Amino acid sequence: MSNKDHITEAFIQLGHFISQFSSKGIEKKENVLHNDLFFDGFKHQIKLAKEHNGWFTQENILFALDGWRSQLSEKHIKDWLNAYTIAQVQPKTVAIIMAGNIPLVGFHDFLCVLATGHHVLVKQSSNDKHLLPFLAKYLEHVLPDLKGKIKFTEDKLEQFDAVIATGSNNTARYFEFYFKNKPSIIRKSRNSAAVLTGNETKEQLEALSEDIFRYYGLGCRNVSKFFIPKDYNFDAFFAAMYKWNPIINDSKYANNYDYNKAVYIMSEFDMLENGFLMIKEDPSYASPIATVFYEYYDSTESLKQKIDSDQDLIQCIVANGFSDTEIPFGKTQKPELSDYADNVDTIAFLLAI
Known part of the structure; x- marks a missing residue:
């Protein structure tokens, strides 16, 4: 078997393992490799992740795992990797x-590095440090060839050949300077x-609520802004959002809602709210927690031009019949393996270093 065949099989087994931790319930299954070693341990890691980071509720962790279970199937993995010529490479170390x-937000990059035959050096955020190292250990047990090729560090990164770094605009400037002599994303x-458009169905708007509220809106794929025609009626929008009203019972979310509402009121900003979500007219794309910005558009053509000029600020556009690259309502937090962040093909980058 080639390295690609070995890694494909390991990813499939990882998908089987993850499938036991579902939004429908956590249940130990038969015929999962190394389950006696890992099942209880991963259940504990989910508990630790939840205790360590108040935004990582069990519901959101299991939602993220549902997505990975879906993608780590034989068909999805083969469809993804067969689009590339992945020959035996001279392994490089990719930081x-x-x-x-959000939970496991760097997992896709991790899988890409292993899929291309390179070694991986991971520096995790302190907010999300429990889940991935455990899944990496599982992969090493499924495919012992990976031992020594996966390393996690909390120290300064050293001895690596290329880097994939994700952060804020401020940290990106630091990354660009610090890694200027390395191949990088x-x-x-x-x-x-x-x-x-104002013609959305109730089902479409309810699906949009998933794009807005999932992970409390903290992901780059969460909808934090919407564009509307001049005569837009907000009643149907607010009605569709109502299914998420229990979110206000979460103290961290409620604190952000109360704080941002107080700021808007004191600043005398116009905004609409329903007790758990505020919407405010604003040209920015990045809205605070519990707030979604909106902006009016005159025509779809002028809006397309605006979105095109702002493409470096935008991860996804959710719509129905607006553009060839749009994502359907309710699907932003269910990306495919071939959906690359910022539309930069990570596998192609890794094959070229």
């Missing part, structure tokens, strides 16, 4: 600096937006 805004802050 990954991960964000920590440097990711800055991005947000996602929706284009509404």
Whole structure:
């Protein structure tokens, strides 16, 4: 078997293992490799992740794992990797600096490095440090050839050949300077937006609520802004959001809601709110927690031009019939393996270093 065949099989086994930790329930299954060694341990890591980071609720952790279970199937993995010619490479060490805004946010980069035959050096965010090292150990047990090829560090990165770094706009400037002599993918802050026409169905708007509220809106694929025509009626929008009203019972979310509402009121900003979500007219893409910005558009053509000029600020556009690259309502936090952050093909980058 080639390295690609070995890694494909290891990823499939990882998908089987992850499938036991689902939004529908955590249940130990038969015929999962090394389950006696790892099942209880991963259950404990989920508990630790939840205790360490108040934004990482069990619901959101299991939602993230549902997504990976879906993608780490034989069909999805083969469809993804067969699009590339992955020959035996001279292994390089690729450093990954991960964000920590949502559970396992750097997992895709990690899988890409292993899929291309390179070694990986991971520097995790302190906000998300429990889940990935455990899954890496599982992979090493499934495919012992990976031992010595996966390393995690909390120290200064040293002895690496290329880097994939994700952070804020401020940290990206630091990354660009610090890694200027290395092949790199440097990711800055991005947000996602929706284009509404006023003709959306109740089902589409309810699906949009998933794009807004999942992970408390902390992901770059979360919708933090929407564009609307001049005569837009907000009633249907607010009605569709209502299914998420229990989110206000989360103290961290509620504190942000109260704080941002007080700021808007004291600043005499116009905004609409329903007790757990505020919407405010604003040209920015990045909105605070519990707030979504909106902006009016005159025509779809002028909006397309604006979005095109702002493409470096945007991760996804959610719409129905607006553009060839749009994402359907409700799908932003369910990316495919071939959906690369910032539209930069990570596998192609890794094959070229």
